[in-house]
Amino acid sequence: MRNTISAALLGTALSLAMAGIAMAQDKTVKIGSLSDQSGLYADLGGPGSTLAAQMAAEDSGLMAKGWKIDIISGDHQNKPDIGSNIARQWFDVDKVDTIVDVPNSGVALAVNNIVKEKNGVYINSGAATSDLTNAQCSPNTVHWTYDTYMLAHSTGQAMVKAGGDSWFFLTADYAFGAALERDTTEVVKASGGKVVGGVKHPLNTADFSSFLLQAQSSKAKVIGLANAGGDTTNSIKQAAEFGIAKGGQKLAALLLFITDVKAIGLETAQGLSFTETFYWDLNDKTRDFSKKFAARMKNGAPPSMVQAGVYAGLIHYFKALEALGSNPHDGAKIVAKMKELPTDDPLFGQGKIEANGRKIHPGYLFEVKKPSESKAPWDFYKLAGTVPADQAFTPIEKSTCALLKK
């Protein structure tokens, strides 16, 4: 009898110890890809971002080492309240560790607060606002792919240098448009140009003719498009219709994705110059990944820079987890590790994450090819210039992030 009891006790002690080991060796990760799954940003993020996350999990090699990686997706419908609710539910009920993608700066900023409150990890690829690594920066956030500062300083500066010294803005009326207009205005003024006017249009506008007429009558040399996705493609298409270019005014597409160029068509888009941090046809590594990615996409599209950012961000995240040995379920700790490790992935090359959460890599100035120059279905860009990594993003000493004041 005594033996049985002691055996039972021993068994309990052992199982408790085992449980303890299991806790310390927790190798489960749950990642939520939160995006616009069906609206105007769905093609540049959406289901493609979920696929990118899936591919990152497969390519990380962690699953062969006994890790269990779950990837789920959610549709924020470009509404901050819906995005916040999903994020809360993911952390509280579904025990999600990490949220990725989140295009739409309005939603991105709302989710940023929740991830911080719940001590999760936030690898934002889709949103543009530079506030994520400045006023709104958080120890739980990495802003991977691009931001409004980068766009303003590359495309904006290049336009002013080429003689476009008076600007009129068409701005999407929410956090992103405001941030992009603000950052570009700074660049234009700093380079000796001036802003003669602007108009704020609601998100997801089909008809831009009224706004374009106002831009036309402003006589500004450059019409800056501080909008994205479907809004940008409609602006560009209709600007061609209203003869903006023939009137001597230039369009500055501050943010343009490969999916947008596809939607506009090369006939209308040719000659546009803009900045991205990733293009599928940059080098062998990007081509190789893009081929595998496109084969798994329903419409055979190569990855957009946002989807590439989701992949690369997660590859780095998995490296940090591997270095930690197990998943501590402590977002700030994991992000600190991510900042500590230098980044190196096939899509963005070598780089680093600054203390404010800003991922640093080069920016590329592209020009859209003429229809005659395009040899393959997605062969759209030619490289016009490279902004080196150390100049592409906000210099760390200029960042207003509170994490830097210590």
Next chain:
Amino acid sequence: MSINLQALSAQLLVGLINGSFYALLSLGLAVIFGMLNIINFAHGAVYMMGAFAAYFLLNIAGIGYWPALILAPLAVGLFGMVMERTMLKWIANLDHLYGLLLTFGLALIIQGVFQNYFGSSGLPYAIPDALKGGMNLGFMFLPIYRGWVVIFSLVICIATWFLIERTRLGAYLRAATENPTLVRAFGINVPLMITLTYGLGVGLAALAGVLSAPINQVRPLMGADLIIVVFAVVVIGGMGSIMGSIITGFALGIIEGLTKYFYPEASNTVVFVLMVLVLLVKPSGLTGRAA
């Protein structure tokens, strides 16, 4: 704010262009509601199908804009008639709500299928060569294509109105909705007329889709974004009134255009504010009959 007369007239003209689309779409809705008593929520989806039909005709069959202007509405109209015969017919005698829910569900399915295959960014469709370019009107640069849209839609709207209100066929139709049993007693094939009417309404939406393809992107959700505004137009004009829907369509396009000039941030909401006001003052709409 000082009002620049030139800019103002330009905005009025631009408003008229958008109004043409509102008018064509709300006209189709009014025809369907007036004759079939169905609130056709699939209207945005068939509008989108019209644009896609034009795209397919061009890219698969090499058929250009002009034939598409006839072929696409015919094809989509035919699709609508099949829809009416196989589904809508069975709920014709039930409450409005059933038709609304059925067509709403159909719209979601159609849009979902297109989105699955074509994504959300859309496809390009070029302006036909004959209508490229523009002319300088002094106060604005008018793309010829936009001018064409206004004139063509006006013609179509008036022709439809004439067909229903002033011809013998239209008289049969109107009689058939008042008292189908009696009209049938005169030897008129009422179910066939109803099917054709639904086809006509759907065809009008598809025509608007073809017209808009060169201006906007050919996108799966192009109709979903527009249909809410068009419903507001129909509510303001009065459900079922043909002339009312045409006039309100153009008028609201103009009001929206003016809002874009004076306070652009509100341009997406002004139509709904008007709708609320009209509903408070005259619930049956400006020209509508009591429901």
